[in-house]
Amino acid sequence: MTLTSFLTIIAIVFVMFNTALVGVLAVIYAERKVLARLQQRIGPSRTGPWGILQTMADAVKLVLKEDVRPAESDKVVFYLAPLVIFTPIFMLWAVLPLDSTKVLSDIDLGLLYVAAILGLSVVGMVLAGWSSNSKYAMLGSARSAAQLISYELPLILSALGVGLLAQLYSDTPFNLSEIVRAQLSIPFIFVMPLGFVLFMIGALAETARIPFDIPHADEEIVGGAFVEYSGIRWGTFQLAEYTGLITMSVLASILFLGGWNGPFSEKLTWLQPLYLMSKTGFIILLTFWIRAPLPRLRIDQLMAFAWKVIIPISFLNLIIISSALFTGKQLGISDDVVKGIIALLSIISLLLVTYFIGRRRRKRLNNYRARWGSN
Amino acid sequence: METKAEVVKSANPDMAELRINMGPQHPATHGVFRMVLGLDGERIISVEPHIGYLHRGSEKLSEGENFQQITTLFDRLDYVSNFNNEWVYVRVVEKAMEIELPERAEYIRVILAELNRIASHFLFYGTYGLDTGAMNPSMVGFRERERIQEVFEAVSGARMMHNYFRVGGVKEDLPDGFVPAVGNLLDHLKRGYDDARDTLTESEIFIERTADIGKLSAEETLDYGVTGPILRAAGVDYDIRKADPYSIYPELDFQIPLGSHGDCYDRYMVRMLEIEQSIRIVEQAISRLPDGPIQSKVPRIMRPPEGDFYVHGENPRGDLGVYLVSKGGTVRPYRLKIRGPSFSNLMALSSMLENVYLADATVILGSLDIVLGEVDR
Numbered sequence: 001m002t003l004t005s006f007l008t009i010i011a012i013v014f015v016m017f018n019t020a021l022v023g024v025l026a027v028i029y030a031e032r033k034v035l036a037r038l039q040q041r042i043g044p045s046r047t048g049p050w051g052i053l054q055t056m057a058d059a060v061k062l063v064l065k066e067d068v069r070p071a072e073s074d075k076v077v078f079y080l081a082p083l084v085i086f087t088p089i090f091m092l093w094a095v096l097p098l099d100s101t102k103v104l105s106d107i108d109l110g111l112l113y114v115a116a117i118l119g120l121s122v123v124g125m126v127l128a129g130w131s132s133n134s135k136y137a138m139l140g141s142a143r144s145a146a147q148l149i150s151y152e153l154p155l156i157l158s159a160l161g162v163g164l165l166a167q168l169y170s171d172t173p174f175n176l177s178e179i180v181r182a183q184l185s186i187p188f189i190f191v192m193p194l195g196f197v198l199f200m201i202g203a204l205a206e207t208a209r210i211p212f213d214i215p216h217a218d219e220e221i222v223g224g225a226f227v228e229y230s231g232i233r234w235g236t237f238q239l240a241e242y243t244g245l246i247t248m249s250v251l252a253s254i255l256f257l258g259g260w261n262g263p264f265s266e267k268l269t270w271l272q273p274l275y276l277m278s279k280t281g282f283i284i285l286l287t288f289w290i291r292a293p294l295p296r297l298r299i300d301q302l303m304a305f306a307w308k309v310i311i312p313i314s315f316l317n318l319i320i321i322s323s324a325l326f327t328g329k330q331l332g333i334s335d336d337v338v339k340g341i342i343a344l345l346s347i348i349s350l351l352l353v354t355y356f357i358g359r360r361r362r363k364r365l366n367n368y369r370a371r372w373g374s375n
Numbered sequence: 376m377e378t379k380a381e382v383v384k385s386a387n388p389d390m391a392e393l394r395i396n397m398g399p400q401h402p403a404t405h406g407v408f409r410m411v412l413g414l415d416g417e418r419i420i421s422v423e424p425h426i427g428y429l430h431r432g433s434e435k436l437s438e439g440e441n442f443q444q445i446t447t448l449f450d451r452l453d454y455v456s457n458f459n460n461e462w463v464y465v466r467v468v469e470k471a472m473e474i475e476l477p478e479r480a481e482y483i484r485v486i487l488a489e490l491n492r493i494a495s496h497f498l499f500y501g502t503y504g505l506d507t508g509a510m511n512p513s514m515v516g517f518r519e520r521e522r523i524q525e526v527f528e529a530v531s532g533a534r535m536m537h538n539y540f541r542v543g544g545v546k547e548d549l550p551d552g553f554v555p556a557v558g559n560l561l562d563h564l565k566r567g568y569d570d571a572r573d574t575l576t577e578s579e580i581f582i583e584r585t586a587d588i589g590k591l592s593a594e595e596t597l598d599y600g601v602t603g604p605i606l607r608a609a610g611v612d613y614d615i616r617k618a619d620p621y622s623i624y625p626e627l628d629f630q631i632p633l634g635s636h637g638d639c640y641d642r643y644m645v646r647m648l649e650i651e652q653s654i655r656i657v658e659q660a661i662s663r664l665p666d667g668p669i670q671s672k673v674p675r676i677m678r679p680p681e682g683d684f685y686v687h688g689e690n691p692r693g694d695l696g697v698y699l700v701s702k703g704g705t706v707r708p709y710r711l712k713i714r715g716p717s718f719s720n721l722m723a724l725s726s727m728l729e730n731v732y733l734a735d736a737t738v739i740l741g742s743l744d745i746v747l748g749e750v751d752r
Contacts, residue, residue: 210510222401295580298584
């Protein structure tokens with residue numbers, strides 16, 4: 001590697017890092033504003049016009065705060081943990097194609113790289129929880145580990161479905177850029193809506209957002225693994241959290257919503273990042289929307305949901321795609337028909353699953369309505 | 376010095392117990408309540424509640440105040456249902472001195488106390504939503520409570536510590552435009568109630584979190600001396616407004632919502648349905664609100680006759696009783712004993728917390744709806 005290419009990479013990383021920082025500030029501001037509107041509040045409105053500088057002010061406050069370390073904590077690990085959480089999430093950005101040309105490392109096994117790196121941030125959580133020598137933090141990190149490992153499976157299995165489907169278009173179907181190019185005609189959300197739903201559930205759990213925010217659970221373990229952190233170290237955790245949210249949303253738009261594809265995106269390449277950004281923004285908005293009204297699940301319910309419902313359905317999703325692809329290849333059916341069959345099966349199974357879960361819900365609700373029928 | 380997470384052996388040598396301290400500073404303990412929980416993983420195997428962090432000696436302080444001054448201490452007992460507290464206290468003095476109330480004062484008291492019950496239950500709704508991890512309910516709950524407090528402020532000049540009920544009546548007459556303001560308020564409250572039902576009552580996750588959690592049978596509730604919505608959630612039909620009627624409640628038409636399972640969901644539902652019933656009570660009372668004096672003639676310096684007097688009333692949290700011992704001829708009570716519902720209800724906590732998940736602890740504690748001001752007094 002020559003010096004210039006090395007410096008170029010450094011520069012790109014620097015730019016991306018700062019983009020991520022600004023993105024996080026924007027997302028936090030948006031979350032506070034959107035949540036406030038959903039709850040008939042105003043939200044931040046005092047710092048700067050419409051309160052847009054509020055997050056900035058909060059960040060400055062965090063930087064200026066005293067950096068407190070519990071006396072009996074493990075110093076090295078305690079200081080290392082925020083970085084160990086943040087680094088893998090940021091490393092994911094290396095393979096995310098931001099438009100048809102801009103991708104830091106266009107590797108053929110991008111999807112596999114994502115799957116591998118995703119699992120790393122849980123190490124940071126465990127380190128943070130263990131090193132702070134606090135029981136709340138320890139419980140939080142144990143919950144994190146259990147939850148992140150459980151929900152990684154449906155996340156990766158549904159992403160694998162995308163990889164399988166991309167085989168129709170490319171010889172390197174795990175390359176994220178190729179996956180985006182494969183969605184030029186039709187985004188994969190329409191081909192495999194079941195996979196998209198599974199991926200979103202997994203992503204919500206992976207970023208530990210309501211209703212899956214059990215690792216933080218303010219009302220039970222008061223913030224979980226971060227409970228002993230203060231100042232900018234705590235800020236780093238928040239940064240990692242929201243970078244994770246952005247990364248997951250970018251990943252979801254790349255895998256299912258067609259990434260930088262959009263009307264005229266072939267000709268007008270400057271539109272491509274805008275398309276990706278708006279798709280990402282839409283998914284982030286979706287998570288805010290989910291966050292506002294829902295209560296939190298309990299840890300056993302969460303685990304039961306993962307292992308008894310989501311993971312079997314993820315396998316079903318994979319079976320549908322792979323068997324349709326296999327029979328299509330054996331019988332020499334055209335790709336479009338295969339895609340149609342997959343879409344049909346996916347929609348049918350999504351409807352069936354929704355129906356059965358919904359029926360159970362209605363039954364349970366009716367039970368409780370019957371309890372209170374007399375009043 | 377304590378070092379790494381302390382693991383101690385419990386009575387069962389096979390079971391290592393992780394002891395964590397929940398409170399007095401903790402977001403879900405509703406004040407300064409403290410629990411020392413013994414955990415086995417996520418399960419609670421032992422619980423040791425500690426109270427007393429908010430002890431202000433209200434009962435002892437009462438012995439140093441004259442009878443008009445004590446009302447302020449009762450405001451600060453259960454600080455989210457102030458009118459109900461004041462009411463029970465002024466009733467015990469009225470009973471001791473055999474004071475008859477003008478009718479308008481009784482109506483004003485019922486209206487304000489029932490509005491306060493609604494406010495208290497909306498606050499419960501909001502905080503219970505937070506206890507289960509939902510954000511929206513707190514906004515709905517506090518929004519509706521704020522509307523009620525605006526009316527309270529117009530009436531008494533204070534949002535919480537009113538000191539408005541006086542022995543023999545109330546402090547001053549209702550402000551102009553009170554009746555239409557309450558009518559308007561009730562419309563808002565009905566809409567707020569619908570909002571509340573949409574966000575939490577029919578949420579599947581909420582039902583999963585609360586149903587069959589923290590069960591108390593009817594026998595157990597009676598054994599622990601539990602009162603209020605928790606007792607009625609277990610199916611025991613006991614509401615002092617019906618069982619030992621006072622004021623104008625016998626003339627009003629309302630029902631007592633009863634649960635059947637005694638779990639957290641039933642407690643929640645009993646409180647929610649009590650909001651409906653209280654709205655009905657206020658509607659009836661406001662439509663019949665008579666004109667007339669608001670204060671009967673009472674001596675400026677009160678000297679109740681010698682004797683023991685007990686009065687209790689239905690507070691949002693249950694049976695608040697005041698036991699007054701007067702030596703006769705003195706301007707201060709000889710002894711004033713308060714029977715707080717939160718305190719008695721809290722006693723049932725330990726039995727409910729056995730062998731549940733850590734996450735259930737906040738749900739169960741929240742369903743008791745304690746106010747530490749009254750527990751510690």
